[in-house]
Amino acid sequence: MPRLRMLLMACALAATAVGGANLVRNPSFEVDADGDGVPDEWRWAGDAKLVTQTLALDKGRDGKRCARLSCTSFKAGNAAAHAMLCQMGVAVKRGRVYRVRLWARAEDIESEMVSVALPDTAVWQQCGLGDSFAPTTQWQRYEFIFRATRDVGAKSRFQLWFGSTGTLWVDDVEFEEAGRDLYRPGHVIPAEGRINLVPNASFECGPDGWGSAEWDRAVHWGGRMNRLFGAVDKGIAFHGQHSLRIELTPESQPVSYFDYYDLSRMRIYAPLAANIGYLEVEPGKPYTLSAFLRADADDTPARLAVRQFMGGSSDRAVRVGTQWQRVSLTFTPAKRWCYVLAGPDLRKTDQSTHPPKSATLWLD
Numbered sequence: 001m002p003r004l005r006m007l008l009m010a011c012a013l014a015a016t017a018v019g020g021a022n023l024v025r026n027p028s029f030e031v032d033a034d035g036d037g038v039p040d041e042w043r044w045a046g047d048a049k050l051v052t053q054t055l056a057l058d059k060g061r062d063g064k065r066c067a068r069l070s071c072t073s074f075k076a077g078n079a080a081a082h083a084m085l086c087q088m089g090v091a092v093k094r095g096r097v098y099r100v101r102l103w104a105r106a107e108d109i110e111s112e113m114v115s116v117a118l119p120d121t122a123v124w125q126q127c128g129l130g131d132s133f134a135p136t137t138q139w140q141r142y143e144f145i146f147r148a149t150r151d152v153g154a155k156s157r158f159q160l161w162f163g164s165t166g167t168l169w170v171d172d173v174e175f176e177e178a179g180r181d182l183y184r185p186g187h188v189i190p191a192e193g194r195i196n197l198v199p200n201a202s203f204e205c206g207p208d209g210w211g212s213a214e215w216d217r218a219v220h221w222g223g224r225m226n227r228l229f230g231a232v233d234k235g236i237a238f239h240g241q242h243s244l245r246i247e248l249t250p251e252s253q254p255v256s257y258f259d260y261y262d263l264s265r266m267r268i269y270a271p272l273a274a275n276i277g278y279l280e281v282e283p284g285k286p287y288t289l290s291a292f293l294r295a296d297a298d299d300t301p302a303r304l305a306v307r308q309f310m311g312g313s314s315d316r317a318v319r320v321g322t323q324w325q326r327v328s329l330t331f332t333p334a335k336r337w338c339y340v341l342a343g344p345d346l347r348k349t350d351q352s353t354h355p356p357k358s359a360t361l362w363l364d
Contacts, residue, residue, distance in 0.1 A: 047078060119156070
């Protein structure tokens with residue numbers, strides 16, 4: 001097995017879950033039955049006296065088709081002064097939760113922002129979806145979660161729009177019931193296209209994408225760790241040129257404080273390195289977190305762990321020596337998102353009744 005694939009990873013052992021029915025018609029803009037160069041089921045909208053815009057087919061992110069909305073002149077004047085890509089009749093039911101995903105890129109949009117919404121055009125009331133995003137010149141995926149506030153059918157209008165000149169490309173729109181996924185992390189790292197789900201797993205990009213989280217039990221309301229405890233080491237590495245060195249001593253040890261109501265001062269004995277953001281995983285399928293670890297002394301206690309969104313965790317205590325060794329933790333998530341942790345653990349536990357006062361651990 002190549003070393004790169006053996007490094008710190010959460011490697012999926014199963015295929016991606018299949019989503020629900022897509023409520024948008026011609027979502028990938030592949031269908032143009034009349035050959036007019038405009039994707040079927042889609043249209044542009046806006047005040048033609050104020051805005052000059054065109055909707056056409058173009059090369060998509062995967063080499064197939066996408067929609068291109070171009071606005072060459074724009075003048076503000078009323079609520080219909082916008083360049084808009086839209087589709088009528090995207091039905092939703094009040095109280096149900098929906099997820100919208102789409103790929104987009106843009107060029108020269110002076111307003112910078114693109115809005116997304118689902119109004120009921122019969123009464124011009126919003127149906128729960130109302131958000132915006134700032135597309136770049138590169139294809140990126142955007143996602144929105146909302147709870148429908150009213151029943152709407154043929155008179156609904158799913159719309160993407162901006163209020164300036166510029167060009168927007170859109171591809172692979174998904175509009176489906178989200179079920180239990182209403183509550184989700186703000187920073188999700190998609191699994192699509194990845195073998196190792198953990199970004200910058202070998203620290204070749206420095207500390208980018210890494211922070212720290214204590215494994216010690218919190219005894220108060222505040223004082224959580226909020227930055228990386230450790231430093232990138234350019235001299236010791238298992239793979240490439242870098243590793244993460246975590247040096248934990250009584251002098252360097254993080255301390256958590258809290259001063260309301262009861263005063264609290266708690267030393268952190270297990271400051272674990274953790275990836276920033278939540279990794280996208282498939283509930284019910286096994287994954288393996290693995291890391292290469294090395295310590296400055298034999299029998300150094302350390303820990304691998306996984307924390308899931310909205311509660312639930314898996315962890316494994318390990319002992320590390322002065323030579324690089326691979327340790328792993330296989331787990332089956334119950335949630336769609338998690339983050340991974342690894343580092344020294346100098347707490348007194350059943351597995352480590354007399355932990356050292358100091359330890360240096362390298363992670364790669």
